[in-house]
Amino acid sequence: MSFARTNGVVLHYRRLGRSAGPRIVFANSLGSDLAIWDDVADELGRDFDLLFYDKRGHGLSEVAPAPRGIADHADDLAGLLDHVGWGSAAVCGLSVGGLIAMDMAVRAPERVTRLVLMDTAARIGTPEAWNARIEAVLHQGVAAIGDQIMERWFSFAYRDAEPDAFAGWQRMLERTPAKGYADTCRALRDADLTGAIARIVAPTLVIAGDEDLSTPPELVADTARRIPAAAFRTIAGAGHLPCIERPGDVSGLLRDFLSQRLPAAEQGGPRPRAYDKERQDGRHSLFR
Numbered sequence: 699m700s701f702a703r704t705n706g707v708v709l710h711y712r713r714l715g716r717s718a719g720p721r722i723v724f725a726n727s728l729g730s731d732l733a734i735w736d737d738v739a740d741e742l743g744r745d746f747d748l749l750f751y752d753k754r755g756h757g758l759s760e761v762a763p764a765p766r767g768i769a770d771h772a773d774d775l776a777g778l779l780d781h782v783g784w785g786s787a788a789v790c791g792l793s794v795g796g797l798i799a800m801d802m803a804v805r806a807p808e809r810v811t812r813l814v815l816m817d818t819a820a821r822i823g824t825p826e827a828w829n830a831r832i833e834a835v836l837h838q839g840v841a842a843i844g845d846q847i848m849e850r851w852f853s854f855a856y857r858d859a860e861p862d863a864f865a866g867w868q869r870m871l872e873r874t875p876a877k878g879y880a881d882t883c884r885a886l887r888d889a890d891l892t893g894a895i896a897r898i899v900a901p902t903l904v905i906a907g908d909e910d911l912s913t914p915p916e917l918v919a920d921t922a923r924r925i926p927a928a929a930f931r932t933i934a935g936a937g938h939l940p941c942i943e944r945p946g947d948v949s950g951l952l953r954d955f956l957s958q959r960l961p962a963a964e965q966g967g968p969r970p971r972a973y974d975k976e977r978q979d980g981r982h983s984l985f986r
């Protein structure tokens with residue numbers, strides 16, 4: 699368990715895996731903490747250098763006094779990379795974590811070697827829905843919306859097959875500080891990267907759980923189409939959190955994507971011309 703003060707806030711983070719391996723940092727969804735990646739970490743840790751963290755207002759990270767936008771979350775992540783001495787890394791973001799990852803890929807492309815966007819979109823939800831959620835959480839606590847959110851997070855099959863785990867993930871959600879949760883809802887409400895993501899240059903893999911009710915696959919696919927070098931894949935039998943419901947499928951997709959040879963770009967070096975040509979021609983297997 700480690701902590702770093704970055705961008706004016708103390709973040710909780712954890713490093714796992716093979717320190718000489720390719721680097722991946724994982725950004726979490728609203729109401730979750732870094733435990734959601736545990737099974738993925740078990741599968742990827744042999745080969746990859748892994749960094750997990752709780753975004754501000756979540757898990758063991760500090761709740762900042764004032765609400766901040768997605769760009770501030772991306773700056774938090776950049777500060778954490780500085781703290782651990784990573785100039786660049788593959789960035790994997792889930793839901794609001796995906797917005798954080800997209801923002802970083804747009805504003806600091808040199809830091810993002812590859813991008814994995816999971817169950818996310820350039821714009822998520824409506825201002826009205828976010829305002830209603832903020833009101834509910836600030837007046838009644840996160841538990842007041844817990845049942846409703848859990849229905850969107852997990853497939854019915856998972857709820858039936860894993861009742862104890864389902865209850866455990868609901869406790870994670872409901873223990874999120876109300877202010878940290880509401881502040882992140884505000885950041886989501888105000889975020890629209892629809893135009894900006896056309897500028898993403900990192901090779902990108904976009905993943906959707908085919909039973910996701912929060913960011914349905916069509917919405918996720920629409921975001922993939924707006925990113926120049928993006929491949930889109932669905933995971934069968936998963937809701938909004940495929941890293942919990944289908945960690946083997948998630949790890950397999952990440953491993954394939956991150957193991958494809960993009961030599962000099964891997965740790966932030968210049969991308970070879972041949973690769974760009976291949977990408978433009980649509981011949982690279984990830985960009986069909």
Ligand SMILES: O=C(O)CC1=CCC(=O)O1
Pocket residue numbers: 726727728729792793794795822847850886912938
């Ligand atoms: O809580 C939800 O409805 C799902 C979600 C939306 C953005 C996020 O990070 O999670």
